[in-house]
Amino acid sequence: MASLHSIGDAAKQSGCTVQTIRYYERVGLIASPVRTSGNQRIYDADAVSHLAFIRHARALGFGLDAIRDLLGLSATPDRDCAQIDAIARTHLDAVRERISHLRALETELTRMIEACKNQTVSECRIVQVLSDHGMCASEH
Amino acid sequence: MASLHSIGDAAKQSGCTVQTIRYYERVGLIASPVRTSGNQRIYDADAVSHLAFIRHARALGFGLDAIRDLLGLSATPDRDCAQIDAIARTHLDAVRERISHLRALETELTRMIEACKNQTVSECRIVQVLSDHGMCASEH
DNA sequence: TGTGATACCTGTAGTCACTATAGCTTCAAG
DNA sequence: CTTGAAGCTATAGTGACTACAGGTATCACA
Numbered sequence: 659m660a661s662l663h664s665i666g667d668a669a670k671q672s673g674c675t676v677q678t679i680r681y682y683e684r685v686g687l688i689a690s691p692v693r694t695s696g697n698q699r700i701y702d703a704d705a706v707s708h709l710a711f712i713r714h715a716r717a718l719g720f721g722l723d724a725i726r727d728l729l730g731l732s733a734t735p736d737r738d739c740a741q742i743d744a745i746a747r748t749h750l751d752a753v754r755e756r757i758s759h760l761r762a763l764e765t766e767l768t769r770m771i772e773a774c775k776n777q778t779v780s781e782c783r784i785v786q787v788l789s790d791h792g793m794c795a796s797e798h
Numbered sequence: 799m800a801s802l803h804s805i806g807d808a809a810k811q812s813g814c815t816v817q818t819i820r821y822y823e824r825v826g827l828i829a830s831p832v833r834t835s836g837n838q839r840i841y842d843a844d845a846v847s848h849l850a851f852i853r854h855a856r857a858l859g860f861g862l863d864a865i866r867d868l869l870g871l872s873a874t875p876d877r878d879c880a881q882i883d884a885i886a887r888t889h890l891d892a893v894r895e896r897i898s899h900l901r902a903l904e905t906e907l908t909r910m911i912e913a914c915k916n917q918t919v920s921e922c923r924i925v926q927v928l929s930d931h932g933m934c935a936s937e938h
Numbered sequence: 939t940g941t942g943a944t945a946c947c948t949g950t951a952g953t954c955a956c957t958a959t960a961g962c963t964t965c966a967a968g
Numbered sequence: 969c970t971t972g973a974a975g976c977t978a979t980a981g982t983g984a985c986t987a988c989a990g991g992t993a994t995c996a997c998a
Contacts, residue, residue, distance in 0.1 A: 707929065711928050711929055714927070714928045714929075714930070715928050718903055718906060718907060718910075718928075719900075719903050728925075728928070731919060732919060732925045732928075732929075735920035736918055736919070736920065737918065737919050738916065738917065738918055738919070739914065739916060739917060739918065739919045739921075739922035739925070740916060742914075742919065742924050742925060743911065743914055743916060743922075743924065746907060746910065746911050746914075746924050747911060750904065750907045750908065750911060753900055753903050753904050753907065754904060757897060757900045757901060757904065760859075760893055760896055760897045760900070761897060763858055763859050763893050764890065764893050764894060764897065766858060767858060767859075767886060767889065767890045767893065768890065770858075770886065771883065771886050771887060771890060774879065774882075774883055774886075776878065776879060776880060776883060777879060778875060778876055778877065778878055778879060779872060779874055779875045779876070779877050779878070779879045779882065780875035780876065781879075782879035782882055784879065784883065784886050785868075785872050785879070785882060787854070788851050788854045788855050788858075788868070788872075789847065789850070789851055789854075789872075
């Protein structure tokens with residue numbers, strides 16, 4: 659007794675939205691499911707698992723390209739998982755880079771805001787910093 | 799003797815690219831400059847200052863809507879700068895939220911990667927975590 | 939069997955802040 | 969006068985959705 663689901667059901671089970679599931683199909687992240695005689699999509703348990711997998715990976719910030727690779731690699735359970743590891747490590751590096759970029763911004767913003775003693779606009783440290791030629795925040 | 803600049807000049811002076819300057823004009827972030835008889839844009843020193851201001855604000859992560867407001871507020875030098883302060887603080891809050899979100903991801907990813915002892919895919923902790931129903935990373 | 943509510947379908951456009959391309963015109967130096 | 973750089977417009981692409989318009993299918997209930 660295979661459990662079959664409408665797209666609404668699959669959405670509830672996986673945590674994706676209905677539109678997002680259709681989007682994943684359109685960009686080839688999941689296979690096109692079979693349809694009813696009335697043209698409505700039907701998902702089996704495997705498809706729902708895939709959707710939950712995607713949802714979890716998205717929650718961890720993986721991009722769809724990385725997820726495509728992860729899904730492909732998960733399909734071969736006997737191979738070693740070095741490639742999966744590599745994808746995860748690459749993503750972790752990217753996350754760390756974004757954190758350090760944001761922390762630099764935080765420092766800069768904090769300094770600027772604290773320097774502003776709430777005077778007139780022309781004396782405002784924030785305006786001055788933004789107008790100054792000497793400013794050089796981190797690029798990229 | 800007003801110093802006048804071609805778009806390429808203005809780009810070099812401000813740090814924006816030529817295309818980006820045209821884009822800012824299109825979305826109404828800067829005023830449309832006057833043109834030469836040959837239809838080429840001419841920027842005065844004020845316009846170049848505005849572009850540099852925008853560039854600095856973008857480097858600090860402000861969105862274009864916030865920058866539009868900041869530019870408007872900077873134009874009235876005698877008012878008090880409370881609104882400018884508020885925009886900066888709002889942005890700082892957003893930056894801090896993004897940092898804490900990314901830090902949660904970092905923790906989760908690190909835990910996952912360390913748990914993986916480089917075995918087969920079917921034993922891979924990363925695949926298991928992503929497949930697990932029990933996972934609940936932070937939303938939004 | 940009719941009716942109405944809900945869920946489903948496709949296709950398109952909008953988000954953000956650019957970036958890149960194609961195909962053209964203008965300008966400045968030699 | 970020629971050549972190459974720089975300028976012009978208009979359009980499409982990025983990532984990962986989200987929202988809408990306008991239509992069809994399904995199901996519970998009367």
